[in-house]
Amino acid sequence: MSDSLRDQLLGLGFKPAPKPAKPASRPGPKHPRDEDRRRQGKPGKPNSAGTSAGKPRAPAKTSEMDLAKAYAIRAQQEKQERIEAERQKQEAARLRREAKARLAELLKDKALNVAEAEIARHFPYGGKIKRVYVTPEQLIRLNAGELGVLQLDGRYLLVTAEVLAQAETILPAAVALRVDPDAPASDDPYANPKYQVPDDLVW
16 A cells, blocks of 8 residues: 555545554473473372383393392202202211121121031022031021021121111111021012022022
8 A cells, every 4th residue: 555545544544554463472392201290290200000100120130130049049959959868878888888887796706607518508589599518407498587697798698587676777788698587488488498599599
């Protein structure tokens, strides 16, 4: 509009058009973290899940620690079991040595073996067939239960029933042959000397 026309309109009572208001300045874009803080109400504070806004906490390693602890406890238990087993083994060996020493003391001058005996009395012992040489009289007494056989240091000793009973209280495993005279003959087929076992089958 030219100045002359504007002046004419002003002269007629028209008011000049108001200037448009300047638009309000817009705030800059909000940072996503600021929005998260606004929603949580407390900036920078961890939420109810235990994590800081926008930054999750590293996962805990509880399960791995528990597994390692369980392995350590198991290894310790196995070690203790091995130690205890070895201790018991050594204790059993010690007791056996002491029992053998007492048995040897008991059998001093009590063995009835005769060097000239020629009858081989066979009997099972330790899963194998063993033998002791006896005289005809000793064979009768042995089969009647009046005598018995003890094993000591690889030797088989003929002893009386009384000594056999005493030895059993000291070292039961040393009793190699005790005959029950009331048992059926089939229970001890080696009682009769006619049942001879070849030497190559005797250990």
